[in-house]
Amino acid sequence: MATVPRGKPEVGWLTVDAESAGQRLDNFLIRHLKGVPKTHVYRIIRSGEVRVNKGRATADTRVQEGDAVRVPPVRVAERAPDRPGPAREFPLLLEDEHLIAIDKPAGVAVHGGSGVSSGVIEQLRSARKYGQAGGARFLELVHRLDRETSGILLIAKKRSALKHLQEQFRERETGKTYLALVLGDWPANRKVIDAPLHKYLVDGGQGDGERRVRVVSKDDPDGMRAITLVKVRERLAGFTLLEVTIKTGRTHQIRVHLQSAGHPIAGDDKYGDFERNKALQKQGLKRMFLHAWRLQFTHPANGERVELLASLPPELQNFIASYDKPSSPV
Incomplete structure (x- = not known):
């Protein structure tokens, strides 16, 4: 594989090998541009200076074996000795x-x-x-x-x-369902949201910007189709707990789709109701109420269908328990 030379910066080319096939472009570059800050890697991708087979690409572009990746002049620092990060196991x-x-x-x-x-x-x-x-x-x-x-x-x-x-995941053969608590009374007949999404950057004050997403019209050339299925699980006083299944995996899809329907997720600090969020924090909700609850996929080795469930964490269960239920069932 070609490498970016150290010392004087110049344009470099990287050829994707079999081991790297299928990786996201950002992860591919981070792995091979040792000594280049990750923030700079994302900056050169966003600016269009990185090309894959002479075409522009985004951070989530999947590279394939044999792809030629153009890298603009970057100064690669001499690699410092690796320092192990904090070790942690997860449930x-x-x-x-x-x-x-x-x-x-x-x-x-x-x-x-x-x-x-x-x-x-x-x-x-x-x-x-x-x-x-x-x-x-x-x-x-x-x-x-x-x-x-x-x-x-x-x-x-x-x-x-x-x-x-x-x-x-790419072929939409997985089943991904989340639990989301939204503000207000979700309409029982609102079961499908099919609205394109567009990613954009807002000025972060330091030149890098911050990634955001918005709903756009169906004829918008920059819109990516996004489909979200919604099912009411439980109604609370002032809230609705939803089972949300995504048929496409767009950035911030659930958050933006629910907000665009007039029912933002409780505690969402990017797309939510900021004044309500302040009040919710005082009531014990210190985070966004969005939880990846169920995942279905085919096991890569034996071909069996797998279904995994992750219960709501205690802080979300406790918040729900503190609210009254309606007198009539959903």
């Missing part, structure tokens, strides 16, 4: 020789990045002595959850399992 829902399913707590990013030195994958690698003699040989995220979302997260222990599982 296990399933583990075998092919994959790990954990119940991710809220407040923990799935990976290190801008402003986050260590996420789930780095902490788990440290705990499993990844890359060390006798330690884990392979650990990669299959998919992602927002930092403030709790619930089921899959990690592959083999490259073959990673490719198989990611293909299922």
Whole structure:
């Protein structure tokens, strides 16, 4: 594989090998541009300076074997000795020789990045002595959850399992259902939200910007189709607990779709009702009420259908228990 030379910055080219096939572009570059800050990697992708087979690409573009990745001039620092990050195990829902399913707590990013030195994958690698003699040989995220979302997260222990599982996510062969508490009384007949989403950046004050998402019209050329299925699970005084199944996996899809319907998620600090959020914090809700509750997928080795469930964490259960139920059932 071609590498970016150290010393004087110049344009470099990276050729994707078989082991890297299927990876996201951002993860591919972070792995190969050792010494380049992750914030800079994301900046050159967003600016369009990174090209895949001479075409523009985004951070979530999947690279394939043989792809030629153009990298603009970057100064690669001499690599400092590796410092192991904090080691942490997470509650296990399933583990075998092919994959790990954990119940991710809220407040923990799935990976290190801008402003986050260590996420789930780095902490788990440290705990499993990844890359060390006798330690884990392979650990990669299959998919992602927002930092403030709790619930089921899959990690592959083999490259073959990673490719198989990611293909299922891309082809919409998985079943992903979340529990979300929204403000107000959700209409019983509102069961499908089919509205395109568009990602954009707002000025973060330091040049990098902050990623946001909004609903756009169906004829918007920048819109990505997004489909969300909604089922009322329970009605509370002033809230509705929903089972939300996503048929597409767009960034912030559930948060933006529910907010666009006039019922933002309780505690959502990006798309929610900020004044209500302040009041909810005083009432005990210190986080966004969104939990990855159920995941269905085909096991990459034996072909059996797997269903995993992660109960609501205690802080969310306690918040629900503090609210009155309506006198009539849903």
